[in-house]
Amino acid sequence: MGAPERLTGVGPATVRLARIGAAVFSVGMAAFAAVPLLEALGRFPGARGAVAVLLITGLTGCYLWLGVRAVLHRSARRDLFVLATMTVLAVAMPFAAGYSWLSIGFMLPFAYAITLRGWRAWTGFFAAHVLNAVLSIGHDVNWVLFSSLQNTLTAGALAGLTIFATLLGELQRTREELARLAITEERLRFARELHDVLGHNLSVIAMRTELSMRIPASQVKRLHGELAEIHDIARRSLHDVRAVVKGYREMSLERELSGVRKVLETAGVRCDFADLPATLSPDVRVALAWAVREAATNLLRHSDATVCLLHVDTEGDRVLVTVANDGVRENDAVKSRDNVGGSGLAGLDERLTQVGGSCGRHIEDGWFTLSLDVPGRPMAATLTSATGDRK
Known part of the structure; x- marks a missing residue:
């Protein structure tokens, strides 16, 4: 079965499963924050350790906020403020925490990829990786290269899973809307047929009735003539309605x-x-x-x-x-x-x-x-x- 056939069977249950999977994966990856936290608590006692803990906790909190909102498809303007705050925290991280801060270097690229749209998302994704590399100057080259590769793959996988879950939700909503439009279009088609058949006749009946009301009571013969015309138009209208209904029911x-x-x-x-x-x-x-x-x-x-x-x-x-x-x-x-x-x-x-x-x-x-x-x-x-x- 090819991808188009698999996507044809996508329903609400599949969308929920994709969202749950993306959320669990994103939240689970937040556990990597324990690595720099333990290093900060063990190597940097005092004020520096406290600052490092605050930075790591703030960065992880921003990451979870943006990740969960993206999975639930609840973006807002304040998410840009959270992203900017996250960037500031990431820049300050190397100066307070040890070299192990690179273990959560995937968070900032991931945040840019899921918060921004179009070319801005791609630009932010790669710019965040470049920023991580620049902030890593002075550390062991092999560790930096390994961490950069790991962060790139992790951020890409997380962003891809989140975007995929979001797209499945959009697909489901689009299909529901198409189904509603199909029903509405069918109703409108029948309504148009009735309007085309009855619109003119009803307008004529209304006009001639109004004219009949203006005929003096003394002109009984003329009034009877107008009523006969109205009656004839009404009978033709009834015949036309039956014809429309008959044509509508006789389907292939x-x-x-x-x-x-x-x-x-x-x-x-x-x-x-x-x-x-x-x-x-x-x-x-x-x-x-x-x-x-x-x-x-x-x-x-x-x-x-x-x-x-x-x-x-x-x-x-x-x-x-x-x-x-x-x-x-x-x-x-x-x-x-x-x-x-x-x-x-x-x-x-x-x-x-x-x-x-x-x-x-x-x-x-x-x-x-x-x-x-x-x-x-x-x-x-x-x-x-x-x-x-x-x-």
Whole structure:
């Protein structure tokens, strides 16, 4: 599995794991501050030792502050002040502590890498290493070279892990936003269709009603004519609304499956869809298209899913289609079960019943499964279409 496929399955749990890993690694590396602390306490009694302890403690505290905030993605302007304070402490460190201060020389480059952005982060990262090298003049060359290499690798690993955790969080937030936008875009599409159909007619009705109110009571014939025109416009509007709804419901199952797969994969959900039988009647295919769309909408709105499965079983003349996802949230699942109305999960029962099918749903081990039982071949009896007009 390549990197793009692995990143497709990134969910909230993966982001939390990356953040915890980065935080534990950063906090754990702070233990290296014990090396210069022990040296300062052992070799420099009195005021110099006290100053060294304060400098080491302050530098480590600034390092932890910036590291934890970076992992939690909570940057603020005051972080720059902390970074500046950390730089001053690092410059003063060699004059108060012994040569072992280089064991925490990775802290300042790491702080620059995670606090600044773009080229400033890279510049600060390498400038901090140069500063460490300059402050090390006079110490053993081999020790300085070894410490510099160790600090470079340590700071790079810490910064990379922290930035990676931050990017995973950004990726997850972006996918959630894309999922919300996909739902909003679909609603707006339907709203635009209704607006295009009804906007003009309703404007005409409002105008002619206003004009009718101005007709004198003595001109009954003219008033009746205006009311007849308004009535005719209203009937045409009703017909147009039915046409829009009918056109909206008569969807292509193949196109819907393709669109759902695209939306879900954009949201970071891996899709595994089985092929549906070619013997399904047009009415059944329309009902299944509605079901697939509603299942995808429910997944995006009420789950943290990373996988969506569509499985097909054939038993005689019946076809059982199951749509399942692994990210169910119990409270939202209860709400979705209680939802009523033509556009919710409960509305699928009516649509499937009208084509000779049925709908069921259940939750088990964190999986939400929508089961659709439909006839596999066109039924002999003529069934009332879900989009037909009642007379």
